[in-house]
Amino acid sequence: MKKLILSIALLCSGLFADAQTETLLSIKPAGNQIVSKHIYGHFSEHLGRCIYDGFWVGENSSIPNKGRIRLDVVDALKKIKVPNLRWPGGCFADEYHWRDGIGPRNERPKMVNTNWGGVIEDNSFGTHEFLDLCKMLDCEPYIAGNVGSGTVEEMAKWVEYLNFDGVSPMTAIRKQNGMDKPWKVSFWGVGNESWGCGGNMTPEYYSDLYRRYATYARDYAGAPLKRIASGASSDDYHWTETCMKNIGPGRMWGLTLHYYTLPTGNWGAKGSATKFDEEQYFNTMKNCLRMEEIVSKHAAIMDKYDPKKKVALIVDEWGIWTDVEPGTNPGFLYQQNSLRDALIAGTTLNIFNNHSDRVRMANLAQTINVLQALILTEKDKMVLTPTYHVFDLYKVHMDAKYLPINFTSPDYSLGDKKILALNVSASQDSTGAIHISLVNLDPKNKIALNTDLGELKWKTVTGQILTSAQLTDVNTFTNANKVHNAKFTGAKKSGNTLKVELPAQSVVVLELK
Structure with a gap:
C-alpha cells in the first residue's frame, strides 16, 4: 500500500x-491491526423497559412483531449492523437461573428482580427468545453466566444445552423445547462485576473461582468458547493485575472493564440528562475523556503478562449515567439522550478504535430505554436517539484496517x-x-x-x-x-x-x- x-x-x-x-x-x-466490528456491540439487561416494553411486546400486542419481538426495533438495529448483543445482564445475570426461562411460557416460574426495582420477572423472555432475537438481528449472542448465585454445574449444563450436538440430557431437553440443532454460542462471560453486585469478591478469590467455572464450561465440537473473565471497575488496576497473573492469557479470551461517564463524578447525584449548563457539560466531557487513561493503563498491565496481546480487553459496559427522568421508577434507569451523549459516543468509539490492538469488543449500556440508549419506546412509538445516529455514522469502521x-x-x-x-x-x-x-x-x-x-x-x-x-x-x-x-x-x-x-x-x- x-x-x-x-x-x-x-x-x-x-x-x-x-x-x-x-x-x-x-x-x-x-498494518495488520483491525478495528473489530465487535467494538460496536450492545448490551440488553432485564432492567426497566429494555427487554419488556422494549424488545418484547405483549402476547396480543398490535405493535408489529414476530414471536413477540418488536420489528421496528429489529429493523433499526439491523441498519447499524449490531455485531453482538450481551444478555441477560449486568447484575441480573448473577441472580438468573437459565432453566427458569425455558419450556412452555405459562409454566415458567416467576421471580423478583432484586437489583432493578423489585419488579416481578415472569421469565417469558429466556434463552430461546434471546437467541431468536440475535438471529433476527444477524448478530452474535454474548451470554453472561451466573457465578454469583449459581453453580458450576448450572453453567456447565447451560453451555451443553446451547452448544452440544449429541446425545445427553440437556440436548434432549433442548429438542423437546423445539431446537433440534445447537446454537453454538461462542462469547461466554464467566460472571459479571464480581467485585460488586456479582458477589463482592476479592480479585484473588474470583480468579480462582473463574478457573473452576471455566474448566467445566466445555468446548464442544464446532463450538469453541471465547471465555470472558469478569474484569475491573474503572481504575481498579489491582483487579486486572491479579486476573492476568492468576488466570493467565491461556485460560481466557477476554477480560472485561466497566467505566461509566458521570456528569458530576458523584454516584449519589449524577446530574440531569437534559438540564445542564456549560460547566456541567465541560465536567462531563472531562470524565468521558478519562476512558483514554483507564484503557491505556489496563492495557499496559495486560501487556506485561500477555505481550502478544492474545487476551482482548472488553469494555462491555460504558456510556453516560445520569439521574433518571423525573417521575420515572428510579430502579429502571430511564434517561433521555442529548447531543452531549452523541459527543460522548463518538469520543469513546474513537478511543476504542485507537486502542483496537487490545480493545476488541465493547458494549454500550444499554440498547433500549435504559441509560445511554440507542432507542426509546412508548407503546407503539419509537424514537432513535442522537447516540444511535453516531453508531450509524461509525459503522464504516467495522472490521476495517486501523x-x-x-x-x-x-x-x-x-x-x-x-x-x-x-x-x-x-x-x-x-x-x-x-x-x-x-x-x-x-x-x-x-x-x-x-x-x-x-x-x-x-x-x-x-x-x-x-x-x-x-x-x-x-x-x-x-x-x-x-x-x-x-x-x-x-x-x-x-x-x-x-x-x-x-x-x-x-x-x-x-x-x-
Whole structure:
C-alpha cells in the first residue's frame, strides 16, 4: 500500500477568540491491526423497559412483531449492523437461573428482580427468545453466566444445552423445547462485576473461582468458547493485575472493564440528562475523556503478562449515567439522550478504535430505554436517539484496517480549566476507502483543518455530520428528528489537499475515495 501521510493544520479563523494555532496530524499506513466490528456491540439487561416494553411486546400486542419481538426495533438495529448483543445482564445475570426461562411460557416460574426495582420477572423472555432475537438481528449472542448465585454445574449444563450436538440430557431437553440443532454460542462471560453486585469478591478469590467455572464450561465440537473473565471497575488496576497473573492469557479470551461517564463524578447525584449548563457539560466531557487513561493503563498491565496481546480487553459496559427522568421508577434507569451523549459516543468509539490492538469488543449500556440508549419506546412509538445516529455514522469502521494517528489537539477552555477539543480515528475498508471520524467537543469554536495527504491519490471526499443548535437538544416522540445525521459540505479537495471546517459541538465522518 502507498505510504499515507496526512498533515493537518488547525487554523483559527477571525471567528475564533484565540490566536491562530497550527497542529500537525499524521496518519500512518495500515498494518495488520483491525478495528473489530465487535467494538460496536450492545448490551440488553432485564432492567426497566429494555427487554419488556422494549424488545418484547405483549402476547396480543398490535405493535408489529414476530414471536413477540418488536420489528421496528429489529429493523433499526439491523441498519447499524449490531455485531453482538450481551444478555441477560449486568447484575441480573448473577441472580438468573437459565432453566427458569425455558419450556412452555405459562409454566415458567416467576421471580423478583432484586437489583432493578423489585419488579416481578415472569421469565417469558429466556434463552430461546434471546437467541431468536440475535438471529433476527444477524448478530452474535454474548451470554453472561451466573457465578454469583449459581453453580458450576448450572453453567456447565447451560453451555451443553446451547452448544452440544449429541446425545445427553440437556440436548434432549433442548429438542423437546423445539431446537433440534445447537446454537453454538461462542462469547461466554464467566460472571459479571464480581467485585460488586456479582458477589463482592476479592480479585484473588474470583480468579480462582473463574478457573473452576471455566474448566467445566466445555468446548464442544464446532463450538469453541471465547471465555470472558469478569474484569475491573474503572481504575481498579489491582483487579486486572491479579486476573492476568492468576488466570493467565491461556485460560481466557477476554477480560472485561466497566467505566461509566458521570456528569458530576458523584454516584449519589449524577446530574440531569437534559438540564445542564456549560460547566456541567465541560465536567462531563472531562470524565468521558478519562476512558483514554483507564484503557491505556489496563492495557499496559495486560501487556506485561500477555505481550502478544492474545487476551482482548472488553469494555462491555460504558456510556453516560445520569439521574433518571423525573417521575420515572428510579430502579429502571430511564434517561433521555442529548447531543452531549452523541459527543460522548463518538469520543469513546474513537478511543476504542485507537486502542483496537487490545480493545476488541465493547458494549454500550444499554440498547433500549435504559441509560445511554440507542432507542426509546412508548407503546407503539419509537424514537432513535442522537447516540444511535453516531453508531450509524461509525459503522464504516467495522472490521476495517486501523490507520494510526498522531496529532496535537487544540484546547477547549472554560475559565482556568481545559480539555482536548478534538479527537479522531481513521480506518481503511476492504475497497480502499478511507474513513476519518472527527469529534469537536468545543461548543463555541470551529476547527479549520488544512490537510496534506502526501502520496495518497484520491479523487472525492464526502461526509456526514451530527450536530444541533444546543447541547441539550434531544429527540422526542413528538419531534423525533431534531438531532439527526445530515450531509456534510464542509470538506473539499484543493489539489491534493483536504480542507475541512469542523463545526463546534459536532461529530463528522469523512469518506475519501
